[in-house]
Amino acid sequence: MSFFSIDNMSVIFGGLRAVSNVSLALGEGEIHGVIGPNGAGKTSLINAVSGLVPMAGGTIHLDGKPLQALPPHRRAAAGIGRTFQHAEIFPDQSVIANVMTGGFAHRQSSLLQDFLGTPGKAAAERQARREAEQMLDAFGLLSFCDALAGDLPFGTLKKIDLARALVGKPRVLMLDEPTSGMNDTEAQEVIAACRRIAGELRVTLLVIEHNMRVIMGLANMIHVLDHGEKIADGTPAEIQRNPLVIEAYLGHGSAAHA
């Protein structure tokens, strides 16, 4: 069995099958891409993995353990991390507080210690801050530490979202359009940082991406969704030649001309 697998997952909103019997499997440390036109069900797929939307059917396994029955926070604690298309940063908080929140699953102090302000809690807090600072440094954001997150541009928020997710030391990290709102240079930097950190921490990545250049250069394997169904998977080179994929992107009848 693969390290991380989704089997026959379906997500239904009212009468709409947003995700229909999709299966995918990732080996540990692999980077897989998910592509598809708007409304193909990419974000619904990872929302269902996170547990933010209910699954109509299917299973999710991480390292042999089933996750589909767990509430969202337990899935996160089990090692499923993610970022958001719109970053979902806490705007009233400083950048460092945002990133430190990402370490919640690994907190070293109890509620009572937090309340009483024991020396042990203070030490845990310093350690958490150091880890968050290191992660911000890796994305070149250390100078924004004490800035209010709500004051920063979207591209920066996307990086903070990524840093916040990585501080949680996820085993699988799902990235929802990690480079949207960035120019090409910025996108390449973020992807490089992401690939380096994922390699060091042995994080398995599942990446939704619209920027084809980015995803083709990053992923070992690409899955293509269209109207909620998986229509193809393969290496980036295979996907670029696949007539079904070209048709999904360019419309019917285009494959012959492509």
Next chain:
Amino acid sequence: MSDFSLMGLKAPTVIFGAALLLLALALPPWFGSYHHYLASLALINIIMAVGLNILTGNAGQISLCNSSFMAIGAYATTYLSVKLGLSYWLALPLGGVISAISGFFLGFPALRLRGFYLAVVTLGFLEVSQILIEQLPGITGGVRGISSPRPALFGHTLSSDLSFYYVILAITLATIWCAYSLLRSPTGRAFEAIRSSEAAAQTLAVPLAQTKLAAFVISAFFAGIGGGLFASLVGFIDPLEFGVWTSVRHVVFIVVGGLGSITGSVVGAIVLTVLPEVLRAFKEYQEFVFGGLLLVVLILLPHGLVGLGPAIRARLTQSDATSVAAAQRGVAE
């Protein structure tokens, strides 16, 4: 900008806090009993505001029944110490714990409800607690109320308002310490996370239900302690003290002071406890002036009184920038 900071606090906050503490310690002996009483009331209001601000300002849960938890603390402390003969110093924290347990139960509807709906449920809780106070005269003295004597410390009754003031000051400082520690901890960040984005919070392993319940429990604990102190300070409690107007006042403390800010809770509680006394000079226009001032603050300072500091600083740096620009123009010309 100065880079000075102490335990993550900015320089103006540290200077302001130290000055306030110095005044709170040194000034009272020069004043009379009425002022000690008023200052004690302000401190209790700080405890109430700090607790409510954690629940509402940080964790984002609206509550209109903070006064009910205050009542639970007040009656529990009084009952345990007067009727059961427990030491006040044991009865007071127990009153806080009993209030916290009630907060835990109120937290359950909050798991399913948000905003106005939650506010209405907390109003219901307030009504129920008012009725219970009236219907349980054996414990609460019913509508006629119950007297709650001053405690003794080291065999010495704290009958003077000054001595009890210092006890309340110590407990208020402990409250601020706990709130400060909490907000700079995983728990405090979890509160902020569920207020800002429940979806993001959950994907960062923050459990929604436990976190909301924790916020209700902690806030109710502070309110219970505040209530226990209030009972002994005033010496007599009846259900009218803990009605909806008291809850609304607590909400006004934190909104005027600054939501989500401990400094805001402190400033809001002090200003709004002292202001009505100062406004006595206006006689029958007192409430009118009070309401008008509230409106002005809320319109001019959407972040509350604590927003005043950054606003002034921004104005100062702006005028610096314009004077620098003017100077440069002067050079160019």
